[in-house]
Each structure stands twice: as C-alpha cells, then as structure tokens.
Amino acid sequence: MGFGRSGRSNNHSTVTAAGAASMNCQEGNDSSCGCGGHEEKKMLKCVVVGDGAVGKTCLLMSYANDAFPEEYVPTVFDHYAVTVTVGGKQHLLGLYDTAGQEDYNQLRPLSYPNTDVFLICFSVVNPASYHNVQEEWVPELKDCMPHVPYVLIGTQIDLRDDPKTLARLLYMKEKPLTYEHGVKLAKAIGAQCYLECSALTQKGLKAVFDEAILTIFHPKKKKKHCSQCHSCCSII
Structure with a gap:
C-alpha cells in the first residue's frame, strides 16, 4: 500500500493510499473537514509518548502545519485532527501530544x-x-494499553552531524545513536516498525504518519522492524 500527500491546510492534511486510501478536504475544524456530505467520520487516535525534550511536540507541529516551530514550545500541541479516507470511508486521524516529564506520570495515562x-x-x-x-x-503502555500497537520513532536526526551536539555528547563520553540502534530496540520491545525523522528538515516525517495509519488498519501480528518502511510498507 502506497501513500502520497497533495497538500496540507491549517487544520487538515491530505493523505492518500493508492487504491485504498485517498482524501481531498478543505480547511475546517478539529471535528469535521468541510468536505461535502454528512457521513460521520470515525476518529482514529494516535498518541505520541517519550521523554521530555525529545521533539514530540515539534514532530506533530511540523507535520500538521508543514513548518517547524521557530521557538521552543513546551507541550501545548494537545490535539490535532487530520482527515483521511481509507477504503472509501473518511476518518479523522487524531494526533495527541503528551508530556514526558515525571510530574505528569499520573495525568498522562488519562489521554x-x-x-x-x-x-x-x-x-x-x-x-x-x-x-x-x-x-x-x-x-x-503495556500496563495501561496492553493490546495497542506501537511504532518506535527516532527523532532529531538532523543533529547527528551538528558540531555543538557532537561536542556535548563527546564531553559526556557519548555518541549519537545509529539507525541500527533503533532497529535493535524495535525488535527488543516488539514495536511494529522503527522509523526516524527530523521535524526541522522534515526528512522521514511523512513516513512516520503513513506508518501510523498503516499500523491502525493493518497491524503486524508478528512484530518486526522494517527498513525505513520501504520493504514491508512500500511507502512512496
């Protein structure tokens, strides 16, 4: 199944899957896309989790707004909706941000x-x-939602070659994590797939959300990694 995207408005994006998923909508609000017709759309829920300051909010904002936020924004994204059509039916893909800090451990699972x-x-x-x-x-996640699939995402790949970042890591006797590290971890935790991206350059960004949609409709029974999603998902 292949995905393409023809554009994104302030409140909605266009995502299509060849022969199975397509969408064409106008600007609207979080509950409807303003497309003609009155068919009720099913909400598909995608929640992003991870440590604080790993770029979760920027990931969502860059994808939803097609632009990287100019200033650091703590978790304020909260919820965003993208209208997609899968198998001839319209759905809302709800994107939910979460705070990774320990202070939110009790609150976070409410989402x-x-x-x-x-x-x-x-x-x-x-x-x-x-x-x-x-x-x-x-x-x-296994404690709160044991039957929900998850995808492992490596963020901030644009910083792998950043001199200041490399100097900081060297000072702490650490190195950037490689793609192979992500693949290994994805296998260990039973993730559906490992992908990595940059919210700043948007490299790999679209593939992350294509994979999220694929996972919702076609979760892999046998968890395994896929090489940037090309081999098993055929993202184009």
Missing part, C-alpha cells in the same frame, strides 16, 4: 483510552531517552 496506535519517541542524540523507551515507556 490513553481509545488509542489506536502509539508513537514511542526517543532522540537519536539523547542516549538516556533511548534507554528509557525500554525502561519506562514500554512498561507504561
């Missing part, structure tokens, strides 16, 4: 009910966030 897919994020230039995927985030 989990009815989730269709989780995106577990870590920064490829923050080894602690990588380790916390297995130590903190997977246990939390």
Whole structure:
C-alpha cells in the first residue's frame, strides 16, 4: 500500500493510499473537514509518548502545519485532527501530544483510552531517552494499553552531524545513536516498525504518519522492524 500527500491546510492534511486510501478536504475544524456530505467520520487516535525534550511536540507541529516551530514550545500541541479516507470511508486521524516529564506520570495515562496506535519517541542524540523507551515507556503502555500497537520513532536526526551536539555528547563520553540502534530496540520491545525523522528538515516525517495509519488498519501480528518502511510498507 502506497501513500502520497497533495497538500496540507491549517487544520487538515491530505493523505492518500493508492487504491485504498485517498482524501481531498478543505480547511475546517478539529471535528469535521468541510468536505461535502454528512457521513460521520470515525476518529482514529494516535498518541505520541517519550521523554521530555525529545521533539514530540515539534514532530506533530511540523507535520500538521508543514513548518517547524521557530521557538521552543513546551507541550501545548494537545490535539490535532487530520482527515483521511481509507477504503472509501473518511476518518479523522487524531494526533495527541503528551508530556514526558515525571510530574505528569499520573495525568498522562488519562489521554490513553481509545488509542489506536502509539508513537514511542526517543532522540537519536539523547542516549538516556533511548534507554528509557525500554525502561519506562514500554512498561507504561503495556500496563495501561496492553493490546495497542506501537511504532518506535527516532527523532532529531538532523543533529547527528551538528558540531555543538557532537561536542556535548563527546564531553559526556557519548555518541549519537545509529539507525541500527533503533532497529535493535524495535525488535527488543516488539514495536511494529522503527522509523526516524527530523521535524526541522522534515526528512522521514511523512513516513512516520503513513506508518501510523498503516499500523491502525493493518497491524503486524508478528512484530518486526522494517527498513525505513520501504520493504514491508512500500511507502512512496
């Protein structure tokens, strides 16, 4: 199944899947897209989790607004809706942001009910966030929503070659995490797939949400990684 995108408005984006998913909508609000017709749309819920400051909010804002936020914004994204059509039926893909800080441990799970897919994020230039995927985030999701599939996402890949970031990591005797690190972790935690992206350059960004949609409708029974989604998902 292949996905393409023809554009994105302030409140909605266009996502299509060859032969199975297509969408054409106008600007609207979070509950409807203003497309003609009155058919009720099913809400598909995608929740993003991970340590604080790994780029979750920027990931969502860059995708939804087609632009990287100019200033750092703490978790204020909250909820966004993208209208998609899958198998001839319209759906709303709800994107939900969460705060990764420990202070929100009791509050955060309140946003989990009815989730269709989780995106577990870590920064490829923050080894602690990588380790916390297995130590903190997977246990939390398995405890709260044991039957919901999740995709592992490596963020901030544009910083792998950033001199200041490399100097900081060198000072702490650390290195950026590689794609192979992500693949290994995805296998270990039973993720549907491992993908990595940059919210700043938008490299790999579209593939992340294409995979989220694919996972909702076609979750893999046998969890395995896929090489940037090309081999098993045929994203184009």
